[in-house]
Amino acid sequence: MITIDAMMVCLDLSDIDEKLVAFSRSICERLEVRKVYFVHNIKLYELADDFREMIGDLDLGKEVEGNIADIVAEQFGNITDHEILVSEEPNTEVILADIVKRYGIKLTLLGKKMGDKSTGALGTKLLRILPCSVLVFPETASFNIRKVLVPIDFSDTSLHAVRLSKELSDQLGLELEIMHVYRLPTQFFPLISEEEAVRKAVEVVKRKFADLQKRHREMADIPYTLVRAANRSIAERIALHLEKGHHDLLVLGLKGNNPLPSLSLGSVPTEVYNSDIDVPLWLVYSEEAIRK
Template identity: 75%
Template sequence: MIIIDAMMVCLDLSDIDEKLVAFTRSICQRLPVKKVYFVHNIKTSELSEDFRETFGDIDLSKEVEANISDIVAEHFAGGCDHEVLVSEEPNTEVMMADLVKRYDVKLTLLGKRMSNKSTGSLGTKLLRILPCSILVFPETASFNIERVLTPIDFSDASVHALRLSKSLADELRLSLEIMHVYKLPTQYFPLISEEKAIKKAEEVVNGKFKELQKRHTEVAGVPYTLVRAAGKSTAERISLQLRKGKHDLLVLGLKGNNPIPSLSLGSVPTKIYNMDIDTPLWLVYSEEVIK
């Protein structure tokens, strides 16, 4: 069973906040979440002089907290135990990372607007620095989740994501599909037959799937799809498979084994995050990686 002791929801006072709060309620109604923290940071250094002259010594934190509380009261009815946290720190991502550690947050919900509305720079920073799993909710995404896609590369991180996806699918009665993107050494064509290369590559991958099913019998019955990269990146193929299969949730495992934080996220999750997709993206760290 998936149990979320503490969940953090990052709000930015934009029109996506209401959707995030409502989606959080949907999560709490379907999964055991013990407590939710609705969080916003006021970067006072970015307030203009005009603002200061107009509003003077107004207690901005109190006003923001009241605004968020109103949204929560309207869209979180029937949710779980929760708290609104508003701070005034110069660095938002560091502040939120501290909250994750302080409250032992297991999952952070992060909204994402389309690229023509936002650069997504803060979101990218949060993905790289927060020591917990992250659920990215695009502004165009649906609350209704029935079909889950989990790409794997047979690493420990992707297997962890797969096992979590299977638990989620069993608990919520969702449809789960596994996919693997493989590439061929095209520099050897036409020295070897492309048809034979494809056949051999798929034989190797099918062998890996059989070994995986032996080690983790709970995923033995989950259907999987082999997709050839064929000139496209892994992220592009995953995006195409999302649309083709009409999936409602994408789950990716994060390795996090690089000591340099800016390099630990991985190229595939970074590229997918930067795409304009309509599907919620669950980026999963294992407890071992977080420790």
């Protein structure tokens, strides 16, 4: 059974907050979550001087906490133990990473605005710096999750994502699919035909899947799909397969244990995050991958 000792929900006082808090309730209704922290950081230095003058001696932190408390009361209720944390620090990423370590956060819930409404810069920074798994909830996503897609590259990282997804699917009765995107070694064209190259590539990948299923019997009954990248990126192929298969959740493994946090996220998760997919994206670290 998947148990989350502590979950952090990052709020930004925008319209997406209500959806994010409601989605956190949906998670708590389906999984065992022992405590939820609703957090917001006020960047006082970003406030205009005229606004500072207007609020005067008003305790902005108290006001923000009260606003969040109203949303939590309406959208979350008392389904599980929870706490509201409001800080006033210059660097949001640093204070959130500190909260993760201080309270033993295992999962962070992060909202994502679509299209031109957000650059996604803060979200990308958080994905790189937070020492925990992150569940990204787009503003257009649905709470109703029935089908899960897990792209793999046969690394330990992606296998951890499969194991978590399998456990999640068994626990909640979800439909699970594995996919692998492969590329052809085009440097050998025209020495061999494209048709022959495709046949060879599929043979190799199928052998990898057969070996994987032998070593991990729990994965033997999970259906898998092979997709050729062709003229698109791996992230683009993942997004197209998500839409085609009507999946409701995408799970990707993240690499960890890297002294340079900016190198730990990986190009595919970064591109997927920055695309306009409209399903929740669960980016998972294994416990062993996270530096303590």
